[in-house]
Amino acid sequence: MKCIVFNGSPAGVNSNTNVIAEAFLSGVRRANAGTENIFLIDKNIGHCKGCFTCWFKTPGKCVMQDDMTELLDKYNDAEIVCFASPVYTWNMTAALKNFADRLVPLKSPLIVNSGGNFDLADSKPKTQQFVVISNCGFPGNNNFETMKAVFASCIPALEIYRNCGKLLKSKDEKIKATVDKYLQVVEQAGYEMAMQNYVSEQTRSKLEMQLMSVPDYVKYIGM
Numbered sequence: 001m002k003c004i005v006f007n008g009s010p011a012g013v014n015s016n017t018n019v020i021a022e023a024f025l026s027g028v029r030r031a032n033a034g035t036e037n038i039f040l041i042d043k044n045i046g047h048c049k050g051c052f053t054c055w056f057k058t059p060g061k062c063v064m065q066d067d068m069t070e071l072l073d074k075y076n077d078a079e080i081v082c083f084a085s086p087v088y089t090w091n092m093t094a095a096l097k098n099f100a101d102r103l104v105p106l107k108s109p110l111i112v113n114s115g116g117n118f119d120l121a122d123s124k125p126k127t128q129q130f131v132v133i134s135n136c137g138f139p140g141n142n143n144f145e146t147m148k149a150v151f152a153s154c155i156p157a158l159e160i161y162r163n164c165g166k167l168l169k170s171k172d173e174k175i176k177a178t179v180d181k182y183l184q185v186v187e188q189a190g191y192e193m194a195m196q197n198y199v200s201e202q203t204r205s206k207l208e209m210q211l212m213s214v215p216d217y218v219k220y221i222g223m
């Protein structure tokens with residue numbers, strides 16, 4: 001069993017997104033599963049050219065020679081695939097979107113209709129579980145709506161949407177204590193995901209915990 005995170009934050013290893021991803025992965029490791037944490041910003045990933053060679057001429061193989069060759073193998077080898085990104089302009093970052101576009105060799109040129117929703121068929125039957133991790137700078141959860149809509153078609157097993165993300169790396173002892181409590185819940189979610197392939201309702205509801213009141217947070221970030 002292996003869990004891989006593809007983190008699209010431009011801040012890479014130092015990102016708030018990575019604070020959550022690392023907690024999740026440590027729970028996965030507690031369940032004796034393997035982990036890998038990929039920072040897309042450090043990778044050479046060109047933009048999809050839309051040539052569809054990977055469908056019609058060399059099925060499953062992209063014309064571009066860049067880091068996606070290795071990343072597609074890693075994607076395929078994992079049982080739990082996690083897309084991680086901060087909210088940038090109400091959506092995932094360009095780095096994660098670019099990576100997602102380059103996954104097109106994993107699809108086949110066959111349109112499937114499930115109840116009026118048209119999508120592409122996977123070239124191999126999908127057995128992976130899909131997890132989303134995100135954080136945003138504002139309070140409230142409205143900033144995650146676009147990402148939720150985009151990822152709905154992946155039927156995620158778990159989505160972790162953390163508002164008030166600026167608190168995740170706070171040095172303030174009181175805030176740190178609250179964040180640590182939250183990260184313990186994220187760790188538990190990783191553990192449950194790796195152990196039993198789903199996360200309990202109890203853990204899911206704790207993931208929604210408030211880190212700080214809205215007025216205090218607005219004051220904290222000085223806006």
Ligand SMILES: Cc1cc2nc3c(=O)[nH]c(=O)nc-3n(C[C@H](O)[C@H](O)[C@H](O)COP(=O)(O)O)c2cc1C
Pocket residue numbers: 009010011014015016017018085086087088089090091135136137138139143165166
């Ligand atoms: C270009 C840009 C766009 C952003 N857009 C939003 C946004 O639409 N909503 C929001 O709540 N935060 C937004 N933010 C704030 C980030 O989501 C926030 O700083 C987050 O904690 C960064 O996470 P990271 O350290 O993982 O990159 C934006 C930040 C940048 C730099």
